[in-house]
Amino acid sequence: MPEGNADGSPQSPSPFHLEGFLPYLVHRVGSRLAEGFDEGFARAGVSLPEWRTLSVLFEYGPMTMGDIARRTSINASTMTRLIGQMEKRKLVKRERPLANQRTVFVRILDEGRDKVEYLIPLVLDYESELSACFSPAELQTFKALLTKFFHSLTADADTAGRDAPSGRLAG
Amino acid sequence: MPEGNADGSPQSPSPFHLEGFLPYLVHRVGSRLAEGFDEGFARAGVSLPEWRTLSVLFEYGPMTMGDIARRTSINASTMTRLIGQMEKRKLVKRERPLANQRTVFVRILDEGRDKVEYLIPLVLDYESELSACFSPAELQTFKALLTKFFHSLTADADTAGRDAPSGRLAG
DNA sequence: CGCCATCATTTTCATATGAAATTATTTCAT
DNA sequence: ATGAAATAATTTCATATGAAAATGATGGCG
Numbered sequence: 184m185p186e187g188n189a190d191g192s193p194q195s196p197s198p199f200h201l202e203g204f205l206p207y208l209v210h211r212v213g214s215r216l217a218e219g220f221d222e223g224f225a226r227a228g229v230s231l232p233e234w235r236t237l238s239v240l241f242e243y244g245p246m247t248m249g250d251i252a253r254r255t256s257i258n259a260s261t262m263t264r265l266i267g268q269m270e271k272r273k274l275v276k277r278e279r280p281l282a283n284q285r286t287v288f289v290r291i292l293d294e295g296r297d298k299v300e301y302l303i304p305l306v307l308d309y310e311s312e313l314s315a316c317f318s319p320a321e322l323q324t325f326k327a328l329l330t331k332f333f334h335s336l337t338a339d340a341d342t343a344g345r346d347a348p349s350g351r352l353a354g
Numbered sequence: 355m356p357e358g359n360a361d362g363s364p365q366s367p368s369p370f371h372l373e374g375f376l377p378y379l380v381h382r383v384g385s386r387l388a389e390g391f392d393e394g395f396a397r398a399g400v401s402l403p404e405w406r407t408l409s410v411l412f413e414y415g416p417m418t419m420g421d422i423a424r425r426t427s428i429n430a431s432t433m434t435r436l437i438g439q440m441e442k443r444k445l446v447k448r449e450r451p452l453a454n455q456r457t458v459f460v461r462i463l464d465e466g467r468d469k470v471e472y473l474i475p476l477v478l479d480y481e482s483e484l485s486a487c488f489s490p491a492e493l494q495t496f497k498a499l500l501t502k503f504f505h506s507l508t509a510d511a512d513t514a515g516r517d518a519p520s521g522r523l524a525g
Numbered sequence: 526c527g528c529c530a531t532c533a534t535t536t537t538c539a540t541a542t543g544a545a546a547t548t549a550t551t552t553c554a555t
Numbered sequence: 556a557t558g559a560a561a562t563a564a565t566t567t568c569a570t571a572t573g574a575a576a577a578t579g580a581t582g583g584c585g
Binding site for chain 1: 369371374378380382425484488495497499500504
């Protein structure tokens with residue numbers, strides 16, 4: 184039988200704790216949030232990435248594949264497949280502009296709009312339930328920090344390979 | 355050509371903005387962080403989930419499959435496969451305690467320890483590079499909020515299906 | 526003691542994923 | 556104009572994923 188301790192006390196003094204490590208703190212919150220996704224979306228018949236995509240198209244109007252991918256933080260290959268599936272179900276429609284036929288614009292259709300309008304109040308309720316653990320000020324701070332962090336990471340990525348000398352890691 | 359605008363201005367006034375929505379703010383930071391993962395880990399020959407697993411075993415000593423899964427926020431099926439691969443590479447070792455043979459303890463081996471010791475300084479450097487956009491106070495607040503949020507989500511999950519009446523959603 | 530409900534892990538299965546190669550189009554330099 | 560490089564989307568390919576079923580072990584409870 185192993186003599187190790189499963190109770191939470193470190194076995195040997197170590198300069199590193201995963202649970203104090205920023206990328207991991209983000210990861211585990213993300214995992215929990217993803218697990219929480221279920222009935223509401225299932226009832227509406229859309230997946231989480233589909234909801235994200237539809238809500239962006241609903242809000243901003245037709246956009247190119249690349250722009251949708253960027254705005255939703257979904258990979259471009261995945262986005263192609265996602266739009267393909269949603270096109271079959273008449274939630275969205277692809278359009279190739281005459282000028283610049285490299286690009287493909289995606290437009291939300293009535294059925295897609297219906298889904299978004301059905302989901303928005305559910306999603307807002309869900310958010311307030313989630314954030315009940317925060318005061319309004321904390322929530323605002325938290326969102327601001329997440330946004331700032333994202334933009335900083337984006338700027339890093341934009342300049343990576345040019346300025347940045349060293350390999351990158353994430354925890 | 356579509357008349358929609360791809361510049362960022364909302365097409366119609368709407369009560370919902372994905373980019374102000376808490377679960378999405380977390381998601382996109384998580385995506386960026388995951389994209390940033392590369393050379394350092396590749397050089398050490400471990401994946402991101404492997405690193406997380408090893409660092410937990412390094413820090414806390416032998417643990418059961420379930421405990422590792424919980425502590426790393428990695429799904430149990432995935433964890434079984436992950437440990438299987440790491441066992442082949444002699445990074446860890448499975449042990450079945452005589453008392454309670456349902457459980458499997460996993461112990462980190464010397465090669466695994468070497469990898470962790472090699473990676474820790476890289477990972478700490480990476481974190482300070484990432485968090486350069488924050489003041490020390492902001493960073494502390496940010497981590498505290500992430501931790502608080504995680505524990506709140508965990509508590510919700512623990513009581514879901516008993517107390518909680520309604521379906522859940524994530525954005 | 527022996528059966529049943531529960532628990533921890535593993536396996537199966539269907540699906541989702543991202544990197545890299547491919548296709549189609551446009552832009553740029555000459 | 557013409558070919559070469561760049562860009563946008565898609566497809567291919569190998570791998571990763573989680574839910575649910577299956578397996579193996581334990582802990583009551585009659």
